[in-house]
Amino acid sequence: MENNTDNISAIQTTEVLEKPESQLREMWASLISNKGAVAGLIIIAILTFVAIFGKWLMPYDPNYSDMAISFQPPSTAHWFGTDQLGRDIFSRIIDGTHISLTVGLSAVAISLTIGTILGAVAGYRGGKTDAVIMRFMDMMLAIPSILLAIAFMAALGKGIDKAVIAIGLVSIPEYARIVRGCILSVKENDYVQAAKVVGNKDVRIVFKHIVPNILSSIVVRATLGISTAVLDTSALGFLGLGVQPPFAEWGDMLGRARGFIFSAPHTLVFPGIAITITVLAFNLLGDGLRDALDPKSRKI
Amino acid sequence: MSEPLVQIKNLKKYFTVETDLLGRPTSVLKAVDDVTFDIYNGETFGLVGESGCGKTTIGKMLVNLYRPTSGTIIFNGQDLTALNDTKRREYCRDIQLIFQDPYASLNPRMTIGDIIAEPIRINKLLPSNKVEARVNYLLNCVGLANHHRNRYPHEFSGGQRQRVGIARALAVQPKLIVCDEPVSALDVSIQAQVLNLLSDLKDEFGLTYLFIAHGLNVVKHISDRVGVMYLGKLMEIATKDELYENPLNPYTQALFSAIPTTDVTRKKERIILKGDVPSPIDPGKGCRFFSRCFKAFEGCGETFPELKDVGGGHRVACRLYDGI
Known part of the structure; x- marks a missing residue:
């Protein structure tokens, strides 16, 4: 018997030498071997940096208005030009970064968490629970999302934090539907039944055996959701319900400058580019994550 | 023979196929219909039958994946169907499943x-x-x-x-392992390895197997006793040697006549059944095999015959043996 355990530990040590990689490390290795994902990560890192340290990076006060220099095209003094009120667009875009990132991430966090739980319960339990939850989701989907968000805002009051909650709540049904659909397709698999047979409790089966297998679809949807959330915030801001002036927010800047698209296109182009780059970065990262989370497509 | 580890009594599992607007079942599939048998400690009980005859459903009821519609499963002296969910999960841990x-x-x-x-x-x-x-x-x-x-x-x-x-x-x-066609998805050369592994493990861990399969040769190789199922009903049970030598139920006879053999000197009559397996939805009151049976006579379509012991633990459900 002693001999046997010796043997086992000897084999283990050689194993450690052969395969030092843990699961997380393997995922990371796969992620950074994907060029798109690396580009996305770098952009998100830069955006995060700008969001945190923006105050010290901006050349002008983003809210300082000088009507004498309104609509100036890009120049060495004002890199992205000035807007209709003579504010420096570069400074305002830097100032808007943290709002856009916070709004995008927290709205998705809200809808993802609640949507996943509701979808998981509906898909796994089935029957009446499923019917009740999904009919409620259908009711929410039947109302145009921006209208529903406005209704929530009317109930909650103005402000960017309320906008986040409203946008988060409005997109719950999308996540619930996706998660429910994925769970329905995965839960009949033998390995889920096997998990039940060895004595797993339902909660563990859902979150340990089912959710990891549908994570790729959820992650991809969530990264796309960040961009939708950013755009929805600007829509609310445009209606005067989101960010309150004079604070800078990309979508709000875009909305307010839309009348000057021919006379001063730079007032629209730069906030637009900022939104596009952010959305693209999250999509690239999402794609990379999808591959990295799936051991089958992981390159070793 | 030793104590029964599992006693399955009048086990039924009906699946609702269609319901009316109020959710009342209008069409019911009788996957397992009134099946009774025991599995003894330390044996390998083979369960054979064609696709859809309910053998996997029995396995899944044993491991608590399906709730029986009615009937009892007594495992190790404990009636599993009488327990609440938590308790049943605890007891069912001693029954494990190997998947197809x-x-x-x-x-x-x-x-x-x-x-x-x-x-x-x-x-x-x-x-x-x-x-x-x-x-x-x-x-x-x-x-x-x-x-x-x-x-x-x-x-x-x-x-x-x-x-x-x-x-x-x-x-x-576990004490009991339900092997649900564990080798039918494998290459023939691998099948023998896995079967031998299962036999070795049985001795080493003192296991009891419920071996579900449709490969008759595989079942003959590994089982001690064999049960034959057809459309949710148990047609015949006997020890392996008795059943393969002397099948009594016409369905078993037809099934076994289909086993390919390499022995050219042995003359075999292949029994070809007419028609297809009838739908398990509303199969009627009589013998399930009645519509295709080559020995059917009057009365077979009226009631399903009880399993009858014809000696030596060989039990058969067929009216041909009513007189014995």
């Missing part, structure tokens, strides 16, 4: 080590520092090496995956 398809039965996101360790961890069978050694031991038992622990299922062949499935079933130290 080794490609679908392992979670693709978990390493082999995690798959085998999970049953030990969640049931707290061992202190956490001893789990790894136990996993290594189980891997060695099923003919895999320790270093396979860190790999993912997709890196393995079908036979190796089935070995992992067997190791997972062994991890909770």
Whole structure:
């Protein structure tokens, strides 16, 4: 018997030498071997940096208005030009970064968490629970999302934090539907039944055996959701319900400058580019994550 | 013969196919209809029958994946159908299942080590520092090496995956293992290896098997006693030798006449059945095999015959033997 355990530990040590990689490390290795994902990560890192340290990076006060220099095209003094009120667009875009990132991430966090739980319960339990939850989701989907968000805002009051909650709540049904659909397709698999047979409790089966297998679809949807959330915030801001002036927010800047698209296109182009780059970065990262989370497509 | 480990009594499982607007069933599929048999401690009980005859459904009711519609399952002296959910989960831990398809039965996101360790961890069978050694031991038992622990299922062949499935079933130290066609998805050359592995493990761990299969040769190789099912009904039970030598039920006779043989001197009459298997939805009151039976006579379509002992534990459900 002693001999046997010796043997086992000897084999283990050689194993450690052969395969030092843990699961997380393997995922990371796969992620950074994907060029798109690396580009996305770098952009998100830069955006995060700008969001945190923006105050010290901006050349002008983003809210300082000088009507004498309104609509100036890009120049060495004002890199992205000035807007209709003579504010420096570069400074305002830097100032808007943290709002856009916070709004995008927290709205998705809200809808993802609640949507996943509701979808998981509906898909796994089935029957009446499923019917009740999904009919409620259908009711929410039947109302145009921006209208529903406005209704929530009317109930909650103005402000960017309320906008986040409203946008988060409005997109719950999308996540619930996706998660429910994925769970329905995965839960009949033998390995889920096997998990039940060895004595797993339902909660563990859902979150340990089912959710990891549908994570790729959820992650991809969530990264796309960040961009939708950013755009929805600007829509609310445009209606005067989101960010309150004079604070800078990309979508709000875009909305307010839309009348000057021919006379001063730079007032629209730069906030637009900022939104596009952010959305693209999250999509690239999402794609990379999808591959990295799936051991089958992981390159070793 | 030793004590029965499992006593299945009047077990039924009906699936609702259609319901009316109020949710009342209008069409019912009788997957398992009034089946009674025992499995004795230490034996391998083979259950054969064609696709859709309900043999897998019986297996899944044993491991608590399906709730029986009615009837009782007495396991180790305890009536499983009378327990509440928590208690039943606890008792059913002693019954494990080996799945048919080794490609679908392992979670693709978990390493082999995690798959085998999970049953030990969640049931707290061992202190956490001893789990790894136990996993290594189980891997060695099923003919895999320790270093396979860190790999993912997709890196393995079908036979190796089935070995992992067997190791997972062994991890909770069960008394009964339901083998649901464990070799039918495997290559013929691998089938023999896995069957021999199952026989070895049975002796080593003192297991009892319910071996579900449609391959008659496989069942003959591994079983002590065999039950034959047709459309949710048990048609005949006997010891392996008795059943293969002297099948009594016409269905069993027809089934066994289809076994290919390599013995050219032995003359065999192949019984060709007419028609298809009838639908298990509303199969009627009489013998399930009545519509295709070559020995049917008047009265067969009226009531389903009881299983009748014709001597030596050989039981058969057929009106041909009513007089005996």
